[in-house]
Amino acid sequence: MTQSKADFEARLRRIGAERYHDLHPFHHRLHGGQCTPDEVRAWVINRYYYQSRIPMKDAAFMSRVENPDLRRAWRSRIEDHDGSDGNEGGIRRWLRLASAVGLDPDYVASCDGVLPTTKFAVDAYVRFVRDKTLLEAVAASLTELFAPAIHAARIEGLLQNYAFADDSSLSYFRRRLTEAPKDVAFGLQWVLDHADTAEKQDQATAALIFKTDVLWSQLDALWGAYVAPARIPPGAWQPGTGMAQAAA
Amino acid sequence: MTQSKADFEARLRRIGAERYHDLHPFHHRLHGGQCTPDEVRAWVINRYYYQSRIPMKDAAFMSRVENPDLRRAWRSRIEDHDGSDGNEGGIRRWLRLASAVGLDPDYVASCDGVLPTTKFAVDAYVRFVRDKTLLEAVAASLTELFAPAIHAARIEGLLQNYAFADDSSLSYFRRRLTEAPKDVAFGLQWVLDHADTAEKQDQATAALIFKTDVLWSQLDALWGAYVAPARIPPGAWQPGTGMAQAAA
Numbered sequence: 128m129t130q131s132k133a134d135f136e137a138r139l140r141r142i143g144a145e146r147y148h149d150l151h152p153f154h155h156r157l158h159g160g161q162c163t164p165d166e167v168r169a170w171v172i173n174r175y176y177y178q179s180r181i182p183m184k185d186a187a188f189m190s191r192v193e194n195p196d197l198r199r200a201w202r203s204r205i206e207d208h209d210g211s212d213g214n215e216g217g218i219r220r221w222l223r224l225a226s227a228v229g230l231d232p233d234y235v236a237s238c239d240g241v242l243p244t245t246k247f248a249v250d251a252y253v254r255f256v257r258d259k260t261l262l263e264a265v266a267a268s269l270t271e272l273f274a275p276a277i278h279a280a281r282i283e284g285l286l287q288n289y290a291f292a293d294d295s296s297l298s299y300f301r302r303r304l305t306e307a308p309k310d311v312a313f314g315l316q317w318v319l320d321h322a323d324t325a326e327k328q329d330q331a332t333a334a335l336i337f338k339t340d341v342l343w344s345q346l347d348a349l350w351g352a353y354v355a356p357a358r359i360p361p362g363a364w365q366p367g368t369g370m371a372q373a374a375a
Numbered sequence: 376m377t378q379s380k381a382d383f384e385a386r387l388r389r390i391g392a393e394r395y396h397d398l399h400p401f402h403h404r405l406h407g408g409q410c411t412p413d414e415v416r417a418w419v420i421n422r423y424y425y426q427s428r429i430p431m432k433d434a435a436f437m438s439r440v441e442n443p444d445l446r447r448a449w450r451s452r453i454e455d456h457d458g459s460d461g462n463e464g465g466i467r468r469w470l471r472l473a474s475a476v477g478l479d480p481d482y483v484a485s486c487d488g489v490l491p492t493t494k495f496a497v498d499a500y501v502r503f504v505r506d507k508t509l510l511e512a513v514a515a516s517l518t519e520l521f522a523p524a525i526h527a528a529r530i531e532g533l534l535q536n537y538a539f540a541d542d543s544s545l546s547y548f549r550r551r552l553t554e555a556p557k558d559v560a561f562g563l564q565w566v567l568d569h570a571d572t573a574e575k576q577d578q579a580t581a582a583l584i585f586k587t588d589v590l591w592s593q594l595d596a597l598w599g600a601y602v603a604p605a606r607i608p609p610g611a612w613q614p615g616t617g618m619a620q621a622a623a
Contacts, residue, residue, distance in 0.1 A: 145609065146609040146610070152606070243496075243585075243588035243589075243591065243592050244492055244495070244496065244592040244595060244596065246499075247492070247495040247496045247498075247499040247589075247592060248491075248492065248495045250495075250499060250502075251494075251495045251498060251499065254498075254502060336610070337491075339609070340491035340608070340609075340610070341491075341495075343491065343608050343609065344491050344492045344495060344596075344608070347492060347596065347599050347600070347606070347608060348492070348592075348595065348596075348599075350599065350606075351595050351596075351598065351599040352595070358400070358595070358598075360588070360591050360592070360595060361393065361394040361587070361588075361591065362394070362584070362588070
Protein backbone atom coordinates (compact mmCIF):
# COMPACT_ATOMS: atom_id res chain seq x y z
CA MET A 128 0.00 0.00 0.00
CA THR A 129 1.30 3.45 -0.86
CA GLN A 130 2.44 5.30 2.25
CA SER A 131 1.58 8.93 2.98
CA LYS A 132 4.44 11.35 2.31
CA ALA A 133 4.94 11.80 6.04
CA ASP A 134 5.10 8.05 6.71
CA PHE A 135 7.36 7.50 3.73
CA GLU A 136 9.72 10.28 4.86
CA ALA A 137 9.83 8.72 8.32
CA ARG A 138 10.71 5.37 6.71
CA LEU A 139 13.59 6.97 4.82
CA ARG A 140 14.86 8.72 7.93
CA ARG A 141 14.77 5.46 9.88
CA ILE A 142 17.29 4.01 7.42
CA GLY A 143 19.70 6.71 8.52
CA ALA A 144 19.10 5.97 12.17
CA GLU A 145 19.76 2.26 11.59
CA ARG A 146 22.40 2.08 8.86
CA TYR A 147 24.20 5.39 8.28
CA HIS A 148 27.96 5.19 8.69
CA ASP A 149 27.98 7.51 11.72
CA LEU A 150 27.22 4.23 13.53
CA HIS A 151 30.47 2.63 12.32
CA PRO A 152 33.17 2.23 14.99
CA PHE A 153 35.76 3.85 12.72
CA HIS A 154 33.96 7.17 13.04
CA HIS A 155 33.80 6.89 16.83
CA ARG A 156 37.52 6.21 16.78
CA LEU A 157 38.22 9.12 14.44
CA HIS A 158 36.05 11.68 16.21
CA GLY A 159 37.13 10.51 19.63
CA GLY A 160 40.80 11.08 18.88
CA GLN A 161 41.85 7.42 19.03
CA CYS A 162 43.03 7.26 15.41
CA THR A 163 46.77 7.16 14.84
CA PRO A 164 48.13 9.71 12.35
CA ASP A 165 48.44 6.93 9.75
CA GLU A 166 44.84 5.84 10.28
CA VAL A 167 43.74 9.43 9.67
CA ARG A 168 45.90 9.52 6.53
CA ALA A 169 44.43 6.26 5.26
CA TRP A 170 40.96 7.72 5.78
CA VAL A 171 41.90 10.92 3.92
CA ILE A 172 43.36 8.95 1.00
CA ASN A 173 40.42 6.61 0.63
CA ARG A 174 37.68 9.14 1.27
CA TYR A 175 39.26 11.29 -1.44
CA TYR A 176 38.31 8.62 -3.97
CA TYR A 177 34.68 8.96 -2.91
CA GLN A 178 34.79 12.78 -3.15
CA SER A 179 36.45 12.61 -6.55
CA ARG A 180 33.68 10.43 -7.98
CA ILE A 181 30.73 12.46 -6.69
CA PRO A 182 30.79 15.04 -9.52
CA MET A 183 31.10 12.16 -12.03
CA LYS A 184 28.06 10.60 -10.39
CA ASP A 185 26.18 13.88 -10.68
CA ALA A 186 27.20 14.29 -14.32
CA ALA A 187 25.98 10.73 -14.99
CA PHE A 188 22.66 11.70 -13.42
CA MET A 189 22.33 14.92 -15.43
CA SER A 190 23.23 13.06 -18.63
CA ARG A 191 19.94 11.16 -18.23
CA VAL A 192 17.67 14.04 -17.20
CA GLU A 193 15.54 15.50 -19.99
CA ASN A 194 13.95 18.24 -17.90
CA PRO A 195 16.11 21.41 -17.91
CA ASP A 196 14.64 22.58 -14.59
CA LEU A 197 15.82 19.42 -12.88
CA ARG A 198 19.25 19.67 -14.50
CA ARG A 199 19.49 23.31 -13.42
CA ALA A 200 18.59 22.43 -9.84
CA TRP A 201 21.17 19.64 -9.83
CA ARG A 202 24.06 21.47 -11.44
CA SER A 203 25.26 23.30 -8.32
CA ARG A 204 26.33 19.93 -6.86
CA ILE A 205 29.05 19.68 -9.48
CA GLU A 206 30.12 23.26 -8.88
CA ASP A 207 30.23 22.66 -5.12
CA HIS A 208 32.78 19.90 -5.64
CA ASP A 209 34.71 21.06 -8.69
CA GLY A 210 34.72 24.77 -7.85
CA SER A 211 33.90 27.92 -9.77
CA ASP A 212 34.89 31.61 -9.71
CA GLY A 213 35.28 32.52 -6.07
CA ASN A 214 34.82 28.95 -4.81
CA GLU A 215 37.78 26.59 -4.78
CA GLY A 216 35.40 23.63 -4.49
CA GLY A 217 35.17 20.61 -2.22
CA ILE A 218 37.84 18.54 -3.94
CA ARG A 219 40.54 21.19 -3.46
CA ARG A 220 39.35 21.72 0.09
CA TRP A 221 39.79 18.00 0.69
CA LEU A 222 43.34 18.17 -0.65
CA ARG A 223 44.02 20.94 1.88
CA LEU A 224 43.08 18.43 4.56
CA ALA A 225 45.47 15.95 2.90
CA SER A 226 48.32 18.49 3.17
CA ALA A 227 47.42 19.23 6.78
CA VAL A 228 47.89 15.58 7.74
CA GLY A 229 51.30 15.50 6.03
CA LEU A 230 50.35 13.84 2.76
CA ASP A 231 51.47 14.94 -0.69
CA PRO A 232 48.25 16.25 -2.26
CA ASP A 233 49.41 15.10 -5.70
CA TYR A 234 49.76 11.58 -4.36
CA VAL A 235 46.27 11.69 -2.89
CA ALA A 236 44.83 13.11 -6.13
CA SER A 237 46.48 10.30 -8.13
CA CYS A 238 44.28 7.76 -6.30
CA ASP A 239 47.22 5.34 -6.31
CA GLY A 240 47.07 3.33 -3.15
CA VAL A 241 43.30 3.61 -2.70
CA LEU A 242 41.95 0.32 -1.35
CA PRO A 243 40.40 -1.83 -4.11
CA THR A 244 37.33 -2.30 -1.90
CA THR A 245 36.88 1.49 -1.75
CA LYS A 246 36.98 1.63 -5.53
CA PHE A 247 34.52 -1.23 -5.95
CA ALA A 248 32.03 0.39 -3.56
CA VAL A 249 32.32 3.91 -4.96
CA ASP A 250 32.26 2.75 -8.57
CA ALA A 251 29.13 0.74 -7.75
CA TYR A 252 27.49 4.00 -6.70
CA VAL A 253 28.44 5.83 -9.91
CA ARG A 254 27.11 2.92 -11.96
CA PHE A 255 23.95 2.70 -9.89
CA VAL A 256 23.18 6.30 -10.79
CA ARG A 257 24.01 5.62 -14.42
CA ASP A 258 21.87 2.47 -14.70
CA LYS A 259 18.86 2.78 -12.38
CA THR A 260 15.75 4.95 -12.56
CA LEU A 261 16.06 8.68 -11.84
CA LEU A 262 13.97 8.12 -8.72
CA GLU A 263 16.44 5.56 -7.40
CA ALA A 264 19.36 7.83 -8.28
CA VAL A 265 17.91 10.77 -6.35
CA ALA A 266 16.88 8.53 -3.45
CA ALA A 267 20.44 7.21 -3.18
CA SER A 268 21.67 10.78 -2.71
CA LEU A 269 19.50 11.20 0.39
CA THR A 270 22.24 10.03 2.75
CA GLU A 271 22.91 13.79 2.73
CA LEU A 272 19.92 13.95 5.11
CA PHE A 273 22.15 12.43 7.75
CA ALA A 274 25.41 14.18 6.84
CA PRO A 275 25.17 17.53 8.70
CA ALA A 276 25.08 15.80 12.09
CA ILE A 277 28.18 13.74 11.31
CA HIS A 278 30.03 16.75 9.86
CA ALA A 279 29.28 18.84 12.93
CA ALA A 280 30.45 16.01 15.23
CA ARG A 281 33.53 15.55 13.07
CA ILE A 282 34.55 19.22 13.16
CA GLU A 283 34.18 19.27 16.91
CA GLY A 284 35.95 15.93 17.45
CA LEU A 285 38.84 16.69 15.11
CA LEU A 286 39.41 20.20 16.52
CA GLN A 287 39.48 18.80 20.02
CA ASN A 288 41.75 15.85 19.33
CA TYR A 289 44.18 16.49 16.50
CA ALA A 290 46.87 19.15 16.03
CA PHE A 291 46.33 19.27 12.26
CA ALA A 292 42.73 20.42 12.66
CA ASP A 293 42.03 24.10 12.05
CA ASP A 294 39.71 26.29 9.99
CA SER A 295 41.70 25.72 6.82
CA SER A 296 42.10 21.93 7.02
CA LEU A 297 38.48 21.39 8.05
CA SER A 298 36.96 23.84 5.59
CA TYR A 299 35.54 20.97 3.55
CA PHE A 300 33.25 19.89 6.39
CA ARG A 301 32.34 23.44 7.42
CA ARG A 302 31.27 24.19 3.87
CA ARG A 303 29.21 21.00 3.57
CA LEU A 304 27.20 22.12 6.60
CA THR A 305 25.53 24.72 4.36
CA GLU A 306 25.71 22.94 0.98
CA ALA A 307 24.24 19.57 1.94
CA PRO A 308 20.96 20.80 3.50
CA LYS A 309 20.17 22.86 0.37
CA ASP A 310 20.75 19.84 -1.91
CA VAL A 311 18.93 17.36 0.24
CA ALA A 312 15.85 19.55 0.78
CA PHE A 313 15.41 19.54 -2.98
CA GLY A 314 16.17 15.81 -3.34
CA LEU A 315 13.88 14.76 -0.51
CA GLN A 316 10.96 16.78 -1.89
CA TRP A 317 11.57 15.33 -5.35
CA VAL A 318 11.56 11.75 -4.02
CA LEU A 319 8.44 12.34 -1.91
CA ASP A 320 6.67 13.77 -4.96
CA HIS A 321 7.76 11.11 -7.45
CA ALA A 322 7.53 7.94 -5.33
CA ASP A 323 3.77 7.88 -5.79
CA THR A 324 3.19 4.12 -5.68
CA ALA A 325 4.11 1.47 -3.12
CA GLU A 326 6.48 -0.10 -5.64
CA LYS A 327 8.33 3.16 -6.22
CA GLN A 328 8.53 3.80 -2.49
CA ASP A 329 10.08 0.35 -2.06
CA GLN A 330 12.57 1.07 -4.85
CA ALA A 331 13.54 4.41 -3.32
CA THR A 332 13.97 2.75 0.07
CA ALA A 333 16.18 0.03 -1.41
CA ALA A 334 18.23 2.69 -3.19
CA LEU A 335 18.90 4.55 0.04
CA ILE A 336 19.85 1.28 1.77
CA PHE A 337 22.21 0.53 -1.13
CA LYS A 338 23.87 3.90 -0.59
CA THR A 339 24.33 3.30 3.14
CA ASP A 340 26.00 -0.01 2.17
CA VAL A 341 28.38 1.92 -0.13
CA LEU A 342 29.45 4.14 2.76
CA TRP A 343 29.67 1.33 5.33
CA SER A 344 31.75 -0.90 3.06
CA GLN A 345 34.40 1.82 2.78
CA LEU A 346 34.83 2.09 6.55
CA ASP A 347 34.92 -1.69 6.98
CA ALA A 348 37.71 -1.84 4.41
CA LEU A 349 39.59 0.99 6.09
CA TRP A 350 39.35 -0.69 9.47
CA GLY A 351 40.47 -4.09 8.19
CA ALA A 352 43.41 -2.63 6.31
CA TYR A 353 44.77 -0.03 8.74
CA VAL A 354 43.47 -0.53 12.29
CA ALA A 355 45.53 -3.03 14.28
CA PRO A 356 45.84 -5.88 13.55
CA ALA A 357 46.22 -4.16 10.18
CA ARG A 358 46.14 -6.26 7.02
CA ILE A 359 46.94 -3.97 4.09
CA PRO A 360 45.90 -5.56 0.78
CA PRO A 361 48.47 -5.89 -2.03
CA GLY A 362 49.08 -2.58 -3.78
CA ALA A 363 47.32 -0.34 -1.25
CA TRP A 364 48.90 2.67 0.49
CA GLN A 365 51.71 1.83 2.89
CA PRO A 366 52.25 4.18 5.85
CA GLY A 367 55.39 6.23 5.34
CA THR A 368 54.81 6.66 1.61
CA GLY A 369 52.96 9.43 -0.24
CA MET A 370 54.12 12.08 2.27
CA ALA A 371 54.71 15.73 1.46
CA GLN A 372 58.37 16.68 1.02
CA ALA A 373 58.67 18.67 4.25
CA ALA A 374 56.92 16.01 6.31
CA ALA A 375 58.75 13.02 4.76
CA MET B 376 59.17 -2.37 -25.03
CA THR B 377 57.10 -5.38 -26.05
CA GLN B 378 58.09 -8.44 -24.06
CA SER B 379 58.62 -11.87 -25.58
CA LYS B 380 55.72 -14.26 -25.01
CA ALA B 381 57.81 -16.20 -22.51
CA ASP B 382 58.73 -13.09 -20.52
CA PHE B 383 55.18 -11.79 -20.66
CA GLU B 384 53.81 -15.13 -19.44
CA ALA B 385 56.30 -15.08 -16.59
CA ARG B 386 55.12 -11.57 -15.70
CA LEU B 387 51.51 -12.75 -15.57
CA ARG B 388 52.41 -15.76 -13.43
CA ARG B 389 54.31 -13.54 -11.02
CA ILE B 390 51.06 -11.68 -10.30
CA GLY B 391 49.63 -14.95 -9.03
CA ALA B 392 52.65 -15.59 -6.86
CA GLU B 393 52.36 -12.13 -5.32
CA ARG B 394 48.64 -11.31 -5.19
CA TYR B 395 46.42 -14.39 -5.65
CA HIS B 396 44.02 -14.98 -2.77
CA ASP B 397 45.66 -18.25 -1.76
CA LEU B 398 47.97 -15.88 0.16
CA HIS B 399 45.07 -14.46 2.20
CA PRO B 400 44.97 -15.59 5.85
CA PHE B 401 41.31 -16.60 5.53
CA HIS B 402 42.31 -19.43 3.24
CA HIS B 403 45.01 -20.63 5.61
CA ARG B 404 42.40 -20.59 8.35
CA LEU B 405 39.86 -22.45 6.21
CA HIS B 406 42.19 -25.09 4.87
CA GLY B 407 43.92 -25.56 8.22
CA GLY B 408 40.66 -26.38 9.98
CA GLN B 409 40.59 -23.28 12.21
CA CYS B 410 37.33 -21.92 10.80
CA THR B 411 34.26 -22.21 13.00
CA PRO B 412 31.18 -23.77 11.35
CA ASP B 413 29.67 -20.28 11.00
CA GLU B 414 32.80 -18.94 9.35
CA VAL B 415 32.59 -21.77 6.83
CA ARG B 416 28.90 -20.97 6.26
CA ALA B 417 29.64 -17.27 5.75
CA TRP B 418 32.25 -18.24 3.17
CA VAL B 419 29.81 -20.58 1.39
CA ILE B 420 27.10 -17.88 1.30
CA ASN B 421 29.37 -15.15 0.00
CA ARG B 422 31.35 -17.23 -2.41
CA TYR B 423 28.06 -18.39 -3.91
CA TYR B 424 27.47 -14.83 -5.10
CA TYR B 425 30.73 -14.97 -7.00
CA GLN B 426 29.87 -18.36 -8.57
CA SER B 427 26.42 -17.14 -9.51
CA ARG B 428 27.82 -14.16 -11.43
CA ILE B 429 30.48 -16.03 -13.40
CA PRO B 430 28.12 -17.27 -16.15
CA MET B 431 26.67 -13.74 -16.39
CA LYS B 432 30.21 -12.46 -16.80
CA ASP B 433 30.87 -15.03 -19.52
CA ALA B 434 27.61 -14.14 -21.29
CA ALA B 435 28.60 -10.46 -21.14
CA PHE B 436 31.90 -11.42 -22.76
CA MET B 437 30.28 -13.49 -25.49
CA SER B 438 27.78 -10.71 -26.19
CA ARG B 439 30.72 -8.62 -27.39
CA VAL B 440 32.59 -11.27 -29.40
CA GLU B 441 32.00 -11.15 -33.15
CA ASN B 442 34.12 -14.21 -33.96
CA PRO B 443 32.06 -17.43 -33.76
CA ASP B 444 35.17 -19.54 -33.10
CA LEU B 445 35.98 -17.53 -30.02
CA ARG B 446 32.36 -17.68 -28.82
CA ARG B 447 32.33 -21.45 -29.41
CA ALA B 448 35.53 -21.89 -27.41
CA TRP B 449 34.15 -19.78 -24.60
CA ARG B 450 30.66 -21.29 -24.37
CA SER B 451 31.61 -24.34 -22.31
CA ARG B 452 32.37 -22.03 -19.39
CA ILE B 453 28.69 -21.20 -19.08
CA GLU B 454 27.73 -24.88 -19.39
CA ASP B 455 30.27 -25.82 -16.72
CA HIS B 456 28.52 -23.52 -14.25
CA ASP B 457 24.89 -23.69 -15.32
CA GLY B 458 24.85 -27.38 -16.23
CA SER B 459 23.67 -29.36 -19.22
CA ASP B 460 22.40 -32.88 -19.97
CA GLY B 461 24.43 -35.19 -17.78
CA ASN B 462 26.18 -32.38 -15.89
CA GLU B 463 24.42 -30.72 -12.96
CA GLY B 464 26.82 -27.76 -13.23
CA GLY B 465 28.99 -25.89 -10.77
CA ILE B 466 26.23 -23.76 -9.28
CA ARG B 467 24.18 -26.79 -8.17
CA ARG B 468 27.35 -28.45 -6.94
CA TRP B 469 28.05 -25.38 -4.82
CA LEU B 470 24.54 -25.59 -3.35
CA ARG B 471 25.31 -29.20 -2.39
CA LEU B 472 28.19 -27.82 -0.35
CA ALA B 473 25.75 -25.31 1.18
CA SER B 474 23.47 -28.17 2.28
CA ALA B 475 26.42 -30.11 3.65
CA VAL B 476 27.32 -27.26 6.00
CA GLY B 477 23.71 -27.08 7.24
CA LEU B 478 22.48 -24.12 5.19
CA ASP B 479 19.16 -23.95 3.36
CA PRO B 480 20.21 -24.01 -0.31
CA ASP B 481 17.24 -21.81 -1.25
CA TYR B 482 18.45 -19.19 1.21
CA VAL B 483 21.95 -19.32 -0.26
CA ALA B 484 20.58 -19.10 -3.81
CA SER B 485 18.50 -16.05 -2.87
CA CYS B 486 21.73 -14.11 -2.21
CA ASP B 487 19.98 -12.38 0.71
CA GLY B 488 22.55 -11.77 3.37
CA VAL B 489 25.52 -11.60 1.02
CA LEU B 490 27.94 -8.91 2.22
CA PRO B 491 27.55 -5.63 0.28
CA THR B 492 31.31 -5.59 -0.21
CA THR B 493 31.13 -9.01 -1.88
CA LYS B 494 28.49 -7.68 -4.26
CA PHE B 495 30.45 -4.52 -5.05
CA ALA B 496 33.60 -6.52 -5.86
CA VAL B 497 31.89 -9.21 -7.92
CA ASP B 498 29.68 -6.74 -9.78
CA ALA B 499 32.81 -4.74 -10.57
CA TYR B 500 34.19 -7.84 -12.29
CA VAL B 501 31.04 -8.40 -14.38
CA ARG B 502 31.09 -4.75 -15.45
CA PHE B 503 34.80 -4.84 -16.17
CA VAL B 504 34.17 -7.64 -18.66
CA ARG B 505 31.24 -5.72 -20.12
CA ASP B 506 33.11 -2.42 -20.52
CA LYS B 507 36.78 -3.13 -21.19
CA THR B 508 38.55 -4.53 -24.23
CA LEU B 509 38.22 -8.23 -25.03
CA LEU B 510 41.92 -8.60 -24.26
CA GLU B 511 41.44 -7.19 -20.77
CA ALA B 512 38.38 -9.38 -20.25
CA VAL B 513 40.26 -12.56 -21.16
CA ALA B 514 43.32 -11.50 -19.16
CA ALA B 515 41.14 -10.98 -16.07
CA SER B 516 40.00 -14.60 -16.33
CA LEU B 517 43.58 -15.84 -16.01
CA THR B 518 43.37 -16.13 -12.24
CA GLU B 519 42.27 -19.64 -13.26
CA LEU B 520 45.99 -20.22 -13.85
CA PHE B 521 46.42 -20.23 -10.10
CA ALA B 522 43.17 -22.01 -9.16
CA PRO B 523 44.05 -25.71 -9.46
CA ALA B 524 46.68 -25.46 -6.71
CA ILE B 525 44.24 -23.79 -4.31
CA HIS B 526 41.46 -26.24 -5.16
CA ALA B 527 43.73 -29.23 -4.53
CA ALA B 528 44.88 -27.74 -1.22
CA ARG B 529 41.28 -26.98 -0.31
CA ILE B 530 40.01 -30.50 -0.99
CA GLU B 531 42.80 -31.96 1.11
CA GLY B 532 42.41 -29.42 3.91
CA LEU B 533 38.64 -29.66 4.12
CA LEU B 534 38.61 -33.48 4.00
CA GLN B 535 41.13 -33.59 6.80
CA ASN B 536 39.52 -31.01 9.07
CA TYR B 537 35.74 -30.89 8.65
CA ALA B 538 33.05 -33.55 9.14
CA PHE B 539 30.89 -32.11 6.34
CA ALA B 540 33.58 -32.73 3.74
CA ASP B 541 33.10 -35.70 1.44
CA ASP B 542 33.04 -36.50 -2.27
CA SER B 543 29.55 -35.08 -2.70
CA SER B 544 30.00 -31.80 -0.83
CA LEU B 545 33.39 -31.11 -2.39
CA SER B 546 32.45 -32.13 -5.92
CA TYR B 547 32.57 -28.49 -7.04
CA PHE B 548 36.30 -28.27 -6.38
CA ARG B 549 37.07 -31.74 -7.72
CA ARG B 550 35.34 -30.87 -10.97
CA ARG B 551 37.13 -27.53 -11.29
CA LEU B 552 40.45 -29.38 -11.20
CA THR B 553 39.74 -30.61 -14.73
CA GLU B 554 37.61 -27.70 -16.05
CA ALA B 555 39.85 -24.79 -15.10
CA PRO B 556 43.06 -25.98 -16.81
CA LYS B 557 41.23 -26.49 -20.11
CA ASP B 558 39.74 -22.97 -19.98
CA VAL B 559 42.89 -21.29 -18.91
CA ALA B 560 45.13 -22.97 -21.46
CA PHE B 561 42.93 -21.41 -24.14
CA GLY B 562 42.73 -18.03 -22.39
CA LEU B 563 46.45 -17.81 -21.76
CA GLN B 564 47.32 -18.61 -25.37
CA TRP B 565 44.77 -16.04 -26.56
CA VAL B 566 46.25 -13.33 -24.34
CA LEU B 567 49.83 -14.18 -25.35
CA ASP B 568 48.83 -14.01 -29.04
CA HIS B 569 46.79 -10.79 -28.82
CA ALA B 570 48.88 -8.71 -26.40
CA ASP B 571 51.31 -7.87 -29.19
CA THR B 572 52.39 -4.41 -28.08
CA ALA B 573 53.88 -3.15 -24.83
CA GLU B 574 50.73 -1.13 -24.20
CA LYS B 575 48.47 -4.15 -24.57
CA GLN B 576 50.75 -6.21 -22.35
CA ASP B 577 50.46 -3.50 -19.69
CA GLN B 578 46.67 -3.48 -20.05
CA ALA B 579 46.46 -7.26 -19.72
CA THR B 580 48.69 -7.16 -16.67
CA ALA B 581 46.55 -4.47 -15.05
CA ALA B 582 43.43 -6.52 -15.81
CA LEU B 583 44.84 -9.57 -14.06
CA ILE B 584 45.83 -7.44 -11.06
CA PHE B 585 42.31 -5.99 -11.00
CA LYS B 586 40.93 -9.53 -10.84
CA THR B 587 43.21 -10.53 -7.96
CA ASP B 588 41.87 -7.42 -6.16
CA VAL B 589 38.30 -8.64 -6.75
CA LEU B 590 39.12 -11.96 -5.08
CA TRP B 591 41.15 -10.45 -2.23
CA SER B 592 38.47 -7.88 -1.38
CA GLN B 593 35.92 -10.65 -0.85
CA LEU B 594 38.11 -12.44 1.71
CA ASP B 595 38.95 -9.21 3.53
CA ALA B 596 35.21 -8.51 3.84
CA LEU B 597 34.54 -12.05 5.06
CA TRP B 598 37.27 -11.79 7.67
CA GLY B 599 36.13 -8.40 8.94
CA ALA B 600 32.51 -9.46 9.18
CA TYR B 601 32.76 -12.99 10.60
CA VAL B 602 36.18 -13.72 12.13
CA ALA B 603 36.41 -12.54 15.76
CA PRO B 604 36.14 -9.72 16.63
CA ALA B 605 33.33 -10.04 14.09
CA ARG B 606 31.61 -6.88 12.89
CA ILE B 607 28.69 -7.95 10.69
CA PRO B 608 27.47 -5.04 8.52
CA PRO B 609 23.78 -4.05 8.63
CA GLY B 610 21.62 -6.47 6.63
CA ALA B 611 24.23 -9.22 6.18
CA TRP B 612 23.78 -12.87 7.17
CA GLN B 613 23.50 -13.50 10.90
CA PRO B 614 24.73 -16.88 12.20
CA GLY B 615 21.79 -19.05 13.19
CA THR B 616 19.62 -17.87 10.28
CA GLY B 617 19.29 -19.38 6.79
CA MET B 618 19.71 -22.94 8.11
CA ALA B 619 18.13 -26.03 6.56
CA GLN B 620 15.05 -27.32 8.38
CA ALA B 621 16.71 -30.45 9.81
CA ALA B 622 19.75 -28.56 11.03
CA ALA B 623 17.86 -25.54 12.42
